[in-house]
Amino acid sequence: PGASWEIPKHEEVCDLFLLTCEVGVQVMVGGNFTTGFLKFFNYDGVSTSSQNHSWDEGVALVGDGFHGDGCHGDSYHAMAVLPQAVAIATGPSDGGSSVCKVTMSSTAGHVEQQTRLPVPAAQRIGSLQQVEGCAGCLMGTSDNHVLLWNHTAGVLLRHINLPCAHPTCLYAASAQGLLFAVVCSPAEEHQDRCSLVAINPRTGRSLSLQKYQVPQSSSLARCAQGVIDGSRLLVMQDNGGLYLWDFFSGEMELVLLGVSKKSSSVTSGKEPL
Numbered sequence: 264p265g266a267s268w269e270i271p272k273h274e275e276v277c278d279l280f281l282l283t284c285e286v287g288v289q290v291m292v293g294g295n296f297t298t299g300f301l302k303f304f305n306y307d308g309v310s311t312s313s314q315n316h317s318w319d320e321g322v323a324l325v326g327d328g329f330h331g332d333g334c335h336g337d338s339y340h341a342m343a344v345l346p347q348a349v350a351i352a353t354g355p356s357d358g359g360s361s362v363c364k365v366t367m368s369s370t371a372g373h374v375e376q377q378t379r380l381p382v383p384a385a386q387r388i389g390s391l392q393q394v395e396g397c398a399g400c401l402m403g404t405s406d407n408h409v410l411l412w413n414h415t416a417g418v419l420l421r422h423i424n425l426p427c428a429h430p431t432c433l434y435a436a437s438a439q440g441l442l443f444a445v446v447c448s449p450a451e452e453h454q455d456r457c458s459l460v461a462i463n464p465r466t467g468r469s470l471s472l473q474k475y476q477v478p479q480s481s482s483l484a485r486c487a488q489g490v491i492d493g494s495r496l497l498v499m500q501d502n503g504g505l506y507l508w509d510f511f512s513g514e515m516e517l518v519l520l521g522v523s524k525k526s527s528s529v530t531s532g533k534e535p536l
Contacts, residue, residue: 266306268313270296278342293342293351300339300353301365316365316374343391343401345414350380350401352388360388362403364414380412381419390431392444397437402444404430409444411464421464426471433457440465443472 270276270292278293287307293300299317340352340360347367352360362380382388386405394400399415407428411420430446437443442462462469495509507516 266304266311268304268311270302273297275339277339280342280344282344291342291344291349293339293349295339300351301342301349340388341391341403343393345393345401348414350391350393350414352391352403354387358387359385360405362388362391362412364417378417380414380417382410383419383422386410389429390433392432392435394442395434395436397442400437402432402435402442404432404446409462409469411442421467423462423464423467423469425460425462425469427458427460430458430460 268290274297275295276292277295280291282289282291284305287305290304290306292302292304294302296302296315298315301316303314303316305312305314337353338356340354342349342351345364349365349367350362351365352362354360360382362382364378364380365374366376366378368375380401382403386408388403388405388410390404392402394402394411399413400420401412401414403410403412404425407425407430409421409423409425409430409432411423412418413420425446427446427448430448433445433447435442435444440463442464444460444462445457446460447457457474458471459473460469461472495507508514
């Protein structure tokens with residue numbers, strides 16, 4: 264038994280998250296679609312369903328409005344899955360981002376509320392991650408900065424410099440008052456390296472602790488699904504394939520081949536991911 268959904272070839276898939284539900288699974292897809300920036304695919308073990316999310320569905324927006332609201336010319340920037348919600352950054356392709364938290368119903372799975380999160384002017388958000396071990400904390404990266412929000416209260420907590428340029432955060436966690444993030448930066452001299460960065464949210468200081476080597480001819484894109492066994496990330500590479508990456512040994516194991524560039528296909532079944 265399994266399920267599949269087709270996405271038209273003219274639509275761009277940027278991120279994909281596989282979520283477990285009480286019954287079956289939900290696949291959340293972020294990208295640039297004719298209907299907006301989010302698609303939800305559901306499979307209960309027997310039947311499938313899908314839902315397109317757009318900003319003009321009549322759901323109230325909490326806040327003072329935001330420029331990444333699905334207007335013509337806006338594009339998808341980044342996304343992170345939160346408890347019963349998703350944070351998504353959108354905006355002009357050559358401009359700053361707006362970040363919106365979309366809260367979903369725990370029973371019906373439909374969108375209940377959209378809340379704008381404050382972003383400094385002209386800041387383009389390159390990645391979003393929920394901080395593991397710190398309830399309500401959302402991390403975003405922009406240029407050589409990291410932004411920290413309390414997404415429950417809808418407030419920006421800190422705006423901190425990072426020791427790398429244009430970082431993409433692959434994973435973030437908190438421990439003993441510090442934040443630790445695995446980031447990759449295309450602006451570094453060696454593009455095949457990622458860094459483990461420690462951040463003190465109280466003092467606003469950050470420090471690069473260690474760099475990790477990614478196999479040659481591999482260009483690490485972004486994290487697809489958290490940490491596994493404490494030392495491995497499930498990551499999506501530029502070729503569209505999913506890999507298990509041990510960020511201590513640097514070894515990578517292919518678990519899912521990339522899809523054709525002609526069209527995108529999302530599949531869920533009993534085959535191991």
